[in-house]
Amino acid sequence: MSNNAKSVQSLEERAAALHFPASFRFGAATSSYQIEGGMDADGKGESIWDRFTRRPGVINDGSSGDVACDSYHRWPDDIALLREMGLGSYRFSLSWPRMQPDGRGKMNAKGIGYYDRLIDALLRDGIEPFVTLYHWDLPQELQDSGGWYDRETAHRFADYAELAVAVLGDRVKHWTTLNEPWTFAWSGHACGEDAPGFADGVRGGLAASHHALLAHGLAVPRIRGAAPGSDVGIVLDFNVVHAATDASTDMAAARRFEGVQNRWYLDAVFKGSYPEDILKLCAGLLPDIRPEDNATIAQPLDYLGMNVYRRSVIGAGSDLPPLNFARTNPPGRYSALNWEIWPQCIREALEYVHRDYAPQQIFITENGLATLAERPGADGRVFDPARAEYIVDHLEQVSKALASGVPVKGYFAWTLIDNFEWAYGHSAQFGLAHVDRRTLDRRLKYSGEIFGQIARNGR
Numbered sequence: 089m090s091n092n093a094k095s096v097q098s099l100e101e102r103a104a105a106l107h108f109p110a111s112f113r114f115g116a117a118t119s120s121y122q123i124e125g126g127m128d129a130d131g132k133g134e135s136i137w138d139r140f141t142r143r144p145g146v147i148n149d150g151s152s153g154d155v156a157c158d159s160y161h162r163w164p165d166d167i168a169l170l171r172e173m174g175l176g177s178y179r180f181s182l183s184w185p186r187m188q189p190d191g192r193g194k195m196n197a198k199g200i201g202y203y204d205r206l207i208d209a210l211l212r213d214g215i216e217p218f219v220t221l222y223h224w225d226l227p228q229e230l231q232d233s234g235g236w237y238d239r240e241t242a243h244r245f246a247d248y249a250e251l252a253v254a255v256l257g258d259r260v261k262h263w264t265t266l267n268e269p270w271t272f273a274w275s276g277h278a279c280g281e282d283a284p285g286f287a288d289g290v291r292g293g294l295a296a297s298h299h300a301l302l303a304h305g306l307a308v309p310r311i312r313g314a315a316p317g318s319d320v321g322i323v324l325d326f327n328v329v330h331a332a333t334d335a336s337t338d339m340a341a342a343r344r345f346e347g348v349q350n351r352w353y354l355d356a357v358f359k360g361s362y363p364e365d366i367l368k369l370c371a372g373l374l375p376d377i378r379p380e381d382n383a384t385i386a387q388p389l390d391y392l393g394m395n396v397y398r399r400s401v402i403g404a405g406s407d408l409p410p411l412n413f414a415r416t417n418p419p420g421r422y423s424a425l426n427w428e429i430w431p432q433c434i435r436e437a438l439e440y441v442h443r444d445y446a447p448q449q450i451f452i453t454e455n456g457l458a459t460l461a462e463r464p465g466a467d468g469r470v471f472d473p474a475r476a477e478y479i480v481d482h483l484e485q486v487s488k489a490l491a492s493g494v495p496v497k498g499y500f501a502w503t504l505i506d507n508f509e510w511a512y513g514h515s516a517q518f519g520l521a522h523v524d525r526r527t528l529d530r531r532l533k534y535s536g537e538i539f540g541q542i543a544r545n546g547r
């Protein structure tokens with residue numbers, strides 16, 4: 089047997105050895121802008137990503153989500169893939185400007201109809217919808233009046249959340265307010281890599297973060313009011329942060345980085361106040377944080393969604409003053425996005441959050457590997473053993489966290505199908521299924537087959 093065949097065999101044996109409780113949920117995740125296309129179909133309004141992707145040079149390969157995977161029309165193909173893998177849960181997001189084109193006022197019946205059909209079909213197939221209300225596609229109209237720099241946007245989000253839940257909440261039992269406020273606040277407002285493209289440094293990141301968290305806090309009771317008995321949570325993205333060396337300067341930089349990436353959100357949501365060290369460090373750069381905001385943000389939640397991909401190894405440097413950090417890349421394996429592959433990070437993140445914040449339930453709402461876009465081989469199959477291995481490695485760590493008492497209730501792979509990876513366009517892909525960019529036909533990859541086997545046999 090060749091070495092490749094041996095390593096595939098041992099991977100498949102490790103996949104077969106994975107066991108989770110019967111109630112553990114296996115699913116796949118996507119987001120509206122990354123898969124739907126239908127950019128202006130049926131009355132959809134413009135989003136900040138529709139506008140941002142028009143700027144020359146901001147997307148690696150010059151692509152956009154105008155068509156993406158055309159899931160606006162091909163959603164039955166997406167559901168067929170979920171069925172093929174035997175997944176019992178699907179996490180997707182609503183496009184706010186498809187639901188409510190101007191971000192305020194009138195809802196769009198045709199946009200609601202799209203999600204109605206999707207949800208009904210999922211339920212017919214026994215697949216539980218986990219719905220995110222905001223995965224980065226802010227209505228451009230709201231951006232024009234200040235976007236996440238404007239406190240009013242938080243109120244508009246709460247209004248929209250209530251209206252969306254009122255029409256879909258009879259069938260959807262798991263609601264998420266925001267996906268990854270750290271990323272959309274900082275990449276969109278501090279560094280300018282993502283929409284709306286502001287490079288306003290720490291002041292921008294903190295203002296957008298605070299208003300996003302306020303939006304979350306204002307929305308939670310409105311969601312509960314519109315769909316009593318449903319589970320409500322938020323999805324945060326975690327980097328397990330390690331200091332590059334034992335030098336006190338590196339350790340302090342790692343602590344600052346970890347403060348804005350993790351504790352800023354966790355402390356606000358679970359403890360009702362922002363971390364003192366970050367408030368002190370960033371005094372003078374803070375938005376208007378009113379005394380009552382802390383209580384508004386710290387709503388009791390039914391679950392925390394954790395997106396975990398990597399470890400960040402941080403030393404002292406000059407990025408984003410006064411955070412003054414530098415990312416370092418220790419020797420190891422890296423993804424096509426240059427993210428370190430370090431599977432222990434998922435267990436470390438789960439144990440840290442459980443120990444310090446004790447959410448009632450935790451879902452891994454995203455985890456997956458970016459590779460360069462793959463092509464089917466001569467036999468028509470897309471063989472991506474690196475992604476299959478990534479999933480098995482990380483699930484082994486999740487299972488260890490479970491054994492150590494962390495209430496982790498499910499795992500969603502990112503992502504169902506190769507899609508529009510934000511500033512990377514289609515140059516890097518995370519899909520369990522390949523999408524032919526010409527025909528948009530979907531085809532399960534080897535990683536999807538392995539993940540399906542784990543989902544079917546591993547409980």
Ligand code: IFM
Pocket residue numbers: 119122268395454502509510518
């Ligand atoms: O594609 C993104 C997703 O939209 C949010 N979490 C990280 C993924 C990979 O970059």
